[in-house]
Amino acid sequence: MSAVTPWLTGALVFLGAAVLAVPLAKALGLGAIIGYLAAGILIGPFGLALVDDPETILHFAEFGVVLMLFLVGLELDPKRLWALRRPIFGWGAAQVIGCALVMCLAGWALGAPWRLALVASLGLALSSTAIALQVMGERNLMATSSGQAGFAILLFQDVAAIPILALIPLLGVPEADDGNAWWEAARALGMVAAIVLGGRLLLRPLFRWIARSNTPEIFTAASLGLVAGIAALMQAVGLSMALGAFLGGVLLAESEYKRELETDVEPFKGLLLGLFFIAVGMSVDFNALLAHPAVVAGLLVGFLTIKAVVLWLLARGMALPWQERPVFTLLLAQGGEFAFVVFQAAAGARVFSPETASVLIGAVALSMLVTPLLLVAFDRWVQPRFASKALPDVKELDEPQDAPIIIAGFGRYGQIVGRLLYANGLKATVLEHDAEQIEFLRRFGFTVYYGDATRLDLLRTAGAAHAKVLVIAIDDVEQSLKVADLAKAHFPHLTVIARARNVQHWYSLRDRGVAHIEREILDASLMSARSVLEAMGWQPHHARTLAMRFRRHNVEQIEAMWPHRKDQARLVSMARAGRQQLEELFAQERREREERRREGWGE
Structure with a gap:
């Protein structure tokens, strides 16, 4: 042998x-x-x-x-x-x-x-x-x-x-001179x-x-x-x-x-x-x-x-x-x-x-x-004996899920998305990285799993292979982009709906092929602007129309600027042109409304 x-x-x-x-x-x-x-x-x-x-x-x-x-x-x-x-x-x-x-x-x-x-x-x-x-x-x-x-x-x-x-x-x-x-x-x-x-x-x-x-x-x-x-x-x-x-x-x-x-x-x-x-x-x-x-x-x-x-x-x-x-x-x-x-x-x-x-x-x-x-x-x-607040006993995701929707991140943004879905009878698998946040949500009856959505194995367990929609509501920009990368590479069938912290984050998500993106403060800011217009005497329905028109113009402008995101001079020029166009549009509308009011049409 x-x-x-x-x-x-x-x-x-x-x-x-x-x-x-x-x-x-x-x-x-x-x-x-x-x-x-x-x-x-x-x-x-x-x-x-x-x-x-x-x-x-x-x-x-x-x-x-x-x-x-x-x-x-x-x-x-x-x-x-x-x-x-x-x-x-x-x-x-x-x-x-x-x-x-x-x-x-x-x-x-x-x-x-x-x-x-x-x-x-x-x-x-x-x-x-x-x-x-x-x-x-x-x-x-x-x-x-x-x-x-x-x-x-x-x-x-x-x-x-x-x-x-x-x-x-x-x-x-x-021992010896080894060199300079x-x-x-x-x-x-x-x-x-x-x-x-x-x-x-x-x-x-x-x-x-x-x-x-x-x-x-x-x-x-x-x-x-x-x-x-x-x-x-x-x-x-x-x-x-x-x-x-x-x-x-x-x-x-x-x-x-x-x-x-x-x-x-x-x-x-x-x-x-x-x-x-x-x-x-x-x-x-x-x-x-x-x-x-x-x-x-x-x-x-x-x-x-x-x-x-x-x-x-x-x-x-x-x-x-x-x-x-x-x-x-x-x-x-x-x-x-x-x-x-x-x-x-x-x-x-x-x-x-x-x-x-x-x-x-x-x-x-x-x-x-x-x-x-x-x-x-x-x-x-x-830690359990001396910490004033021990880590909560969170539920980890250890069994495959079959919900058609996955929500990654369940903070102040993801919760609103989830509550609307639950109210309409839609089931979702929710992943959250903050253990204390999970404990807080559990008191209100939410089933939230502890886990890092940037892990490929966890997304598989969450059911990404057969789910229809992935909602990326993570606060951290780098982690959000990493989840988008994983979805694109391993689960291309998913419809990805993402939260963007700012315009640069929006551009990065669009670079990864994400089509459904919402900036987190855009609608809240427009609601506040509507309230200001109403406080200044605008009629509520008129203030709403102006806000929606501004939103549509802003989204279209960001989409048009995206191909030129690396050209700073071009971006500045397009932003100025867009702002001037919007101001002229609103000015023209004010003139037309004033003419109708003088002709007796009223509001």
Whole structure:
């Protein structure tokens, strides 16, 4: 009998451990991440020793983090990223510098050499992007203020890892002159510029050419090849692979291939992220931890406490809702995967000994293991007992629905739509993301399901495959457009009726083929204008006629301006011409009414 090849044996070990540990962890209410970490510990060198080279596996599994950052970048177009520049470089810098400064002073006060205290504090100030984004996604927190703040801080940390790694050789014992530092910096900047410029000029034509071949598997291969290629280029000049993948995602965020790329990459991201967490569990050096248990315990509790205090103060400074602050603090207080790289580089540069690096890496890995447990404990015992208003027991959508209408968003706008439908005997499946809003509506007899309508699986469960109408009444513009994209890509038979916050939102919806759009304040504003006309002496029926005529003219004008939405000068010219036309129309009508009144026709 021939021997089983090593890679196949390794694949069976990883898959078997994940299949056994993850469902068990979820059944115990501990979450998937705990299952992956426990599986890694079980099969690693300090468990059953089924795998004895966790470092190699960890380097490969980091590609899961790279894919995750690529998908995050796809959700952020350049305009939105530019809008986040202040929280990224403001609060992000405050978090890294604040945590590092306090931990460095604490380490120095306890007698640690200043080089050790500085590098250790900089590494420990970083958080796990993989765990934080995974948990925020599972809890639907990305659209909340704490989710946006957490993402901004995590993105700054990925950027900050670059100068931290550049600083380490300056603090260590030099072995040889590796080259000019200015030349290395120029290479790094040149590579970033090449990725940005090349991405804008080449990626869309490339994917257009591949799409014409009508071979989905090649499109999938091109998607993965793009991410791997950018990661390799960034690593070649000593930059963060994850940061490069994020830039690639941002460059494609406005392309017509965005949804297809997300669909192709998502399954690989999930599997490789699981492998990453397993590798983290395997990399915990229990020999180093057992040799210095008091040091590890003190280090773990110390840096978690310091980061938690600094993050809580930042959350107050950012005016985050108090209900969101505990999860925000716990997610960012843990150590991160970049700390492994920082501490290994520091040991290589002889800033401190390999044994010290093992202790620091072990403390970081333990923090990544402890954080999901702390979140479970918080959800079960702390939040229900001490929160003045616990999250309501909302009903999640877990069974397929058959209503002909789906309403996404049931706030002040969606409620009016829903009430009119219910009054006329029409059945609708309602999705709402705000748990407190659902609890409030339930008191009035409404059946509303908790869920994020931007999730494709949830729309399928809501019955989008056979429903007739989808009402997009979501307040957030980005989420509204994402639902419209999903409907167009996966449920083209649906008649989409959407709410627009403003004219720009209206244009974006029309770009996606949505024909039935209503601006949320147009009719309310016209009703107020009618009341003003009546208060000034106009007859009610005349005021109504003028308001309806204004509405018809306004809608027609917006429709006519839509093809020229990117030509600012043309838009201004058309808007002025339309306003003048409307004023002349009303002036002509006033003259005609005055003539009829003089001739004795009256009102």
